Amino acid sequence: MATDNQLPVISTPPAAQVPAHLVESTQRYVESGLRGAANTVRAYAGDWKRFTAWCQLHQLESLPAPVEALIGFLTELADAGKKFATIERHAAAIAKAHELANVDSPTADKKIKVLLKGIAREKKMRQKQAPAFSLDSFKRTIKSIDVxxxxxxxxxxxxxxxxxxAFRRxxxxxxxxxxxxxxxxxxxxTLQQSKTNQLGQAEEKAIFYSPDPALxxxxxxxxxxxxLGRMEGPVFVSLRKNNQVTTRRMTTKYTNLIVQQSLGNQYTAHSLRASFVTVSKLNGADDSKVMNQTKHKTSAMIRRYTRLDNVRQHNSAKELGL
Structure with a gap:
C-alpha cells in the first residue's frame, strides 16, 4: 500500500504464475516498465497524495476508488479553477496508482470520460505554453551577466x-x-536518459562554437x-551564499528560477527549448534539422513548439512579390 507521498507499491506477480527464483527480477522489471520518468513519478505522487487526502476528508475509499469519488474530486478541481491539463494529470495519476496496485481504475468508466469532456468544453482553455524569447533579448541578457x-x-x-x-530542464x-x-x-x-528515451539508448546533441566568445x-x-575543478559528477550544482561551489546537483526547480531571474517571470526553463525551435524556424531551418537537436519524433510536435505570436513573423504575405 502507498504512503501519503508515494504511488502504491506494485503488486508482486502471483507465485503460481512466476517461478519463485524469478519473482524478484520480474517485480523489478514490471516496476521499471510501469513507473516511467522520475519527474512524472514525482508529479503523480503529489497528485495521488492530494486525492487520498480528499478521499479521507469525505470518508471515501481511495484504492480502489469508487467512480463517485473520482467524479467529486475532479469536479472540485474544476470548480477551483484548475487548468484542464492539471485535471487530466490528476486523473492519469489516479489511473497509474490503480494500475500499480493491480486493481480496476475508475478512470475507465464512461461517466469519467464524459465528465472530462464537459470540463474541457466549459473551460475552453488551451494549455498555457512557455513563451519564447527573441534572439536579440537573449543576447542582451547573456552579455549582462556578471561572470x-x-x-x-x-x-x-x-x-x-x-x-x-534545446534541453529539457x-x-x-x-x-x-x-x-x-x-x-x-x-x-x-550524450544523454543517458530523457523523457522520450526511457530505455537509455544512445542519444546525442551537438553544440557549436559561436564567433562571439561572450555568447x-x-x-x-x-x-x-x-x-568545478573536477572530471566527473554533475555539471550544474548549487552554490552556497558566499558563492562557494557544492557537489549538490541543481534541481529543475532552481533551473526554472534562474531562467526567470535572468529573462523575466513570464518565462520558464521550458522557454529555452521552445525558443530554440522558434528561432530555428524563423531562420529557415527545416523540421528534420530541428528534430535532430530536440529529439522530437514528428513535425507536428515541432509546429506545437514553435511560438509565432507576432502576426508579422514567418508570414508568406511578405513573399507575394508585389
Whole structure:
C-alpha cells in the first residue's frame, strides 16, 4: 500500500504464475516498465497524495476508488479553477496508482470520460505554453551577466547550453561531466536518459562554437567546468551564499528560477527549448534539422513548439512579390 507521498507499491506477480527464483527480477522489471520518468513519478505522487487526502476528508475509499469519488474530486478541481491539463494529470495519476496496485481504475468508466469532456468544453482553455524569447533579448541578457563570480559563470553556461542544445530542464539536471565530449568542431553531449528515451539508448546533441566568445556555449561551459575543478559528477550544482561551489546537483526547480531571474517571470526553463525551435524556424531551418537537436519524433510536435505570436513573423504575405 502507498504512503501519503508515494504511488502504491506494485503488486508482486502471483507465485503460481512466476517461478519463485524469478519473482524478484520480474517485480523489478514490471516496476521499471510501469513507473516511467522520475519527474512524472514525482508529479503523480503529489497528485495521488492530494486525492487520498480528499478521499479521507469525505470518508471515501481511495484504492480502489469508487467512480463517485473520482467524479467529486475532479469536479472540485474544476470548480477551483484548475487548468484542464492539471485535471487530466490528476486523473492519469489516479489511473497509474490503480494500475500499480493491480486493481480496476475508475478512470475507465464512461461517466469519467464524459465528465472530462464537459470540463474541457466549459473551460475552453488551451494549455498555457512557455513563451519564447527573441534572439536579440537573449543576447542582451547573456552579455549582462556578471561572470566575475561563480554564480554568473554557472548561469551563463546553463542558459547558453539549455538554449543551443534545446534541453529539457530534467536533462540539464541529470547532465554529468562524463557526458561531455569536446573537440575542435565543438561539443557532443550524450544523454543517458530523457523523457522520450526511457530505455537509455544512445542519444546525442551537438553544440557549436559561436564567433562571439561572450555568447559561445562551449567556451562558457568550459569556463564553468574550470570552476568545478573536477572530471566527473554533475555539471550544474548549487552554490552556497558566499558563492562557494557544492557537489549538490541543481534541481529543475532552481533551473526554472534562474531562467526567470535572468529573462523575466513570464518565462520558464521550458522557454529555452521552445525558443530554440522558434528561432530555428524563423531562420529557415527545416523540421528534420530541428528534430535532430530536440529529439522530437514528428513535425507536428515541432509546429506545437514553435511560438509565432507576432502576426508579422514567418508570414508568406511578405513573399507575394508585389
Amino acid at each position: 566575475s563570480i561563480p554564480a554568473g559563470l554557472r548561469n551563463r553556461a546553463l542558459l547558453l547550453l539549455g538554449f543551443t542544445g 530534467s536533462e540539464l539536471e541529470a547532465l554529468n561531466i562524463e557526458d561531455l565530449a569536446f573537440d575542435d568542431d565543438g561539443l557532443v553531449v 559561445c556555449p562551449i567556451r562558457s561551459l568550459q569556463a564553468w567546468l574550470l570552476v
